[in-house]
Every structure is written in structure tokens, then in C-alpha cells.
Amino acid sequence: MSEQGNPGRRAPGELEGEVLAALWAIGKPVGVGTVREHVAGDPAYTTVLTILSRLHDKGLVTRERAGRGYLYAPVRDEAGHAAAGMRNLLEHGKDRAAVLARFVAELPAEDEKLLEQLLRGHAED
Structure with a gap:
């Protein structure tokens, strides 16, 4: 189904932008769950984790080990x-x-x- 046919579907890259915006708004390193709470539309935990992993691979966010997971922060404001x-x-x-x-x-x-x-x-x- 095309994106125009599914009004609930985000455009490519839109969720990455929303995740970065959430990190900027939070202003400190946080885990996936906290980021998820700041993104509209109630995305799945695994979806937010995937986006954060992609942003890390692109060099747009840092991550530091915290227990069994990571804390993420944007590289730039x-x-x-x-x-x-x-x-x-x-x-x-x-x-x-x-x-x-x-x-x-x-x-x-x-x-x-x-x-x-x-x-x-x-x-x-």
C-alpha cells in the first residue's frame, strides 16, 4: 500500500527526525524507553531501537553501555x-x-x- 493510502504511515526518514527531536528535547543521554515516550504515535520499542541503531551507525547519536542496554544522545545540537x-x-x-x-x-x-x-x-x- 502506498504511503498516501496509509495516513498513519510516516514518510521515509520522518521517524529518524522525530527520534532526534526527542533526544534534543530531553537534553541528556537516555534509554530507548524514554525516547519512545517522547515520540508521537506510540511506535514499538523495537522500532525505536532500530532507529537509534541506524542513527548511531550514521554517526548522528552516541551510545554508552548502561546495564543491559544503552543510553543515547545526539552528537550535535x-x-x-x-x-x-x-x-x-x-x-x-x-x-x-x-x-x-x-x-x-x-x-x-x-x-x-x-x-x-x-x-x-x-x-x-
Whole structure:
């Protein structure tokens, strides 16, 4: 059955994002059960465990042994994760200048001003 035909089914990668969001919200290393409690839709324990294992394999979360299980924590905060994704997209574009120009051109005015301020701040360091 297609995803459009099953409204309860998440899009690919959506549960990974929800699990990361739960870890960011919790703010400390936690076990699978705690993560599961913070994810909408009551996913199965084994589903959350699988997602955490995939995130660990991708280098997005750390895990440390705690008894018979693990405690998981995100490698980066939410802003760092978003920045890494943006950097990855930029690095895989064929024309960096065109990608950056398009990105800046499509920013709302207030974000463009913020970006200018941030760039000036780094230039002064």
C-alpha cells in the first residue's frame, strides 16, 4: 500500500527526525524507553531501537553501555545538525557560488539581515 493510502504511515526518514527531536528535547543521554515516550504515535520499542541503531551507525547519536542496554544522545545540537545538512548539500552542488547565491536570494529580509550581521561578526574576529 502506498504511503498516501496509509495516513498513519510516516514518510521515509520522518521517524529518524522525530527520534532526534526527542533526544534534543530531553537534553541528556537516555534509554530507548524514554525516547519512545517522547515520540508521537506510540511506535514499538523495537522500532525505536532500530532507529537509534541506524542513527548511531550514521554517526548522528552516541551510545554508552548502561546495564543491559544503552543510553543515547545526539552528537550535535539541533542547530549543528541543520548546519551540517546545509553544508553537505552545498558540498555536493556542482556550482557552490550559484547554490549560495540562490540560497541568499530566497531568504526573507530579516534572515538576510541576520546573515549579514553574522558574517560581519566573523569578519571582525
